[in-house]
Each structure stands twice: as C-alpha cells, then as structure tokens.
Amino acid sequence: MSIVDGVVADLTAQSAELDDLVSTLDDEAWSRPTPAPGWTIAHQIAHLAWTDEVAALAATDPDAFGALASAALENATGFVDDAAAAGAACSPAQILADWRRGRAALADALRAVPDGEKIPWFGPPMSAASMATARLMETWAHGLDVADALDVHPEPTDRIRAVVHIGVRTRDFAYIVNGLTPPAAAFRYEITAPSGDVWTWGPDDAADVVRGPAVDFCQLVTQRRALADLDLEIIGDQARQWSGIAQAFAGPPGAGRAPSTGQEVR
Structure with a gap:
C-alpha cells in the first residue's frame, strides 16, 4: 500500500466512525450546539462536506478551484462560517448525503493524483498525502466537537x-x-x-x-x-x-477553548 493509499484509508475510516455517530440522530439532535461558538452538529458535518468537496475539486480541476478560492478569499474571515451556515440550512439527510458523496469523490481523486504533483489549496499547495492528512486532522477535530455535543467518548485509535x-x-x-x-x-x-x-x-x-x-x-x-x-x-x-499558540489548522490564530477550571486560556 502506498503512503497515499494508507492515509486515504485512515481518512475513510475516521469519516465512517463519525458517520456512524451522526447517522442515527434525529433531526432535533442535529441542531444541538457544539463547543464551537454558533456551530451546531449540522454546521460541523456541513463544513466537512463542503471542505471535502472543495478538496476533491482542487485535486481534479485546479482552474475551477482557483476561481472558487479567489471568490472565497474576498471574504477571507467569513467564508468558512458562511459555507457551514449554508450547508447547515439543509436537512440532516441532505447534509449527510452530500458529505458521503464528497468524501468518496475526494478519496478517489487523491488516489489518482500523480506522484510528485501538488494540489492547490487556500494555503500552500499540498501533495495528495498531505491533503489526505489534513482532511483526517479536520475530520478528527470536528468529530470531537460532535462527540462533545453528544457527551460520548469514541475510543481513540492510532489513526x-x-x-x-x-x-x-x-x-x-x-x-x-x-x-x-x-x-x-x-x-x-x-x-x-x-x-x-x-x-x-x-x-x-x-x-x-x-x-x-x-x-x-x-x-x-x-x-x-x-x-x-x-x-x-x-x-x-x-x-x-x-x-500557548499551537495550531495545526490553517488561517488566523484560533481563540482556543477555555479551561474547565474557568481559568483563561494561556
């Protein structure tokens, strides 16, 4: 198994684990707030669906992605929240269907990227393995937000x-x-x-x-x-x-989360 195939397999498994967590929720539960201010479970999954779809576009049609990225960056501080809000306005069934379709397309796209080719992105271009790794990171992090909202504790894996x-x-x-x-x-x-x-x-x-x-x-x-x-x-x-500043995700400095003790974040 190549490095790309291995990371894509892990991304697929991580996504499936989160899918299992949300697919049995009723519509009311999708409106439950998560630790991310203003984001419900619907926002979290809609964000993953949008980002997976856009990553697949970047891997298959760089010109189309470039046009989308240029438009998005005109609203650099708000386009992520706006996309999540637009997606969250759909029904849970539609959000889930979109995410399943997008992540499957992304997996296929990443496996097809020729060795040595870089995929354009909102930050520096990435290899297929790096893109898969970044998507796994986001899927895990947003999945943790969903798990926190549901007060469940998925068993961690070496993924x-x-x-x-x-x-x-x-x-x-x-x-x-x-x-x-x-x-x-x-x-x-x-x-x-x-x-x-x-x-x-x-x-x-x-x-x-x-x-x-x-x-x-x-x-x-x-x-x-x-x-x-x-x-x-x-x-x-x-x-x-x-x-005190560690940040694995792209974009401006994150606000972090307040300690459970009530102390301020360092």
Whole structure:
C-alpha cells in the first residue's frame, strides 16, 4: 500500500466512525450546539462536506478551484462560517448525503493524483498525502466537537498519528501566524499512541520537550482543549511558549477553548 493509499484509508475510516455517530440522530439532535461558538452538529458535518468537496475539486480541476478560492478569499474571515451556515440550512439527510458523496469523490481523486504533483489549496499547495492528512486532522477535530455535543467518548485509535504529525510540522506556522519568530532549535516530541507505542520527533538532546498522550497532544494542536486540561509535560521556555499558540489548522490564530477550571486560556 502506498503512503497515499494508507492515509486515504485512515481518512475513510475516521469519516465512517463519525458517520456512524451522526447517522442515527434525529433531526432535533442535529441542531444541538457544539463547543464551537454558533456551530451546531449540522454546521460541523456541513463544513466537512463542503471542505471535502472543495478538496476533491482542487485535486481534479485546479482552474475551477482557483476561481472558487479567489471568490472565497474576498471574504477571507467569513467564508468558512458562511459555507457551514449554508450547508447547515439543509436537512440532516441532505447534509449527510452530500458529505458521503464528497468524501468518496475526494478519496478517489487523491488516489489518482500523480506522484510528485501538488494540489492547490487556500494555503500552500499540498501533495495528495498531505491533503489526505489534513482532511483526517479536520475530520478528527470536528468529530470531537460532535462527540462533545453528544457527551460520548469514541475510543481513540492510532489513526491520530496523522494529527500528531501535522501538529509537529506546523510548529513554525503557529509562531508566524501569531507574528512571532520561530525558534532556531528543534523540539523533541515523545508522544504515546493509543496502542501504547511511543512516537518521536526531533533530537534526543533538545532543550525543549513535549511529552504525553497522543489524544491530549492532538487536542492541544487542534485547540479543542486548553492546556490546563491536558496531561502534557512541557519542558523548556520555547516549548511552553509554543504550547500557548499551537495550531495545526490553517488561517488566523484560533481563540482556543477555555479551561474547565474557568481559568483563561494561556
């Protein structure tokens, strides 16, 4: 199995897990608010449906995607919310059908991208493997919002290694998007997978170390939990600074989530 096939398979499985969570909900439950301000469960799934559809367009028709992206970026701070709101106005059955169709088209499109070819996006162009990884990250993060709204706790799997990978790779982006200069020295990451394996990045002798469970790390970098609520060991001044701005998703700095203790987000 190629790298692309492997990540697409994980994306498909992650999407199916979330599909199982929402497909049996009644229409009233789709209107339940999630931790994202102003977003219901319908908004969350509509957002995934729209983004998967647009990613498939980018992989198959770059010119059409370019026109869509240009129009969207005229409303750079609002087009994501606007698209989610438009999708959420549809019936739950329609939202679910659109998402299923879009994610299937995306999987086919990503598998067909020639080796070495980049897919245009709202940020830097990406390889098919990177696009699949980014979609898996978003599916996991928005799925967590849905699970929180329903007060359920899906069993984590090692598929979240892709989310950890993006969290590590976007360290410098988090600094830049906050108007800060990234540290010159690499961090050490020692992340414990749901299976018990330990995933590592960075030099053994790094002065700055981030250590802890993969789920907690993923919640940090997707800004789904405040650092105060996570079981992460952060060693070093630079790592502590990064932990307050960590952001695996594109766009302007996220507001993060307030700690359950009521303290302000760092």
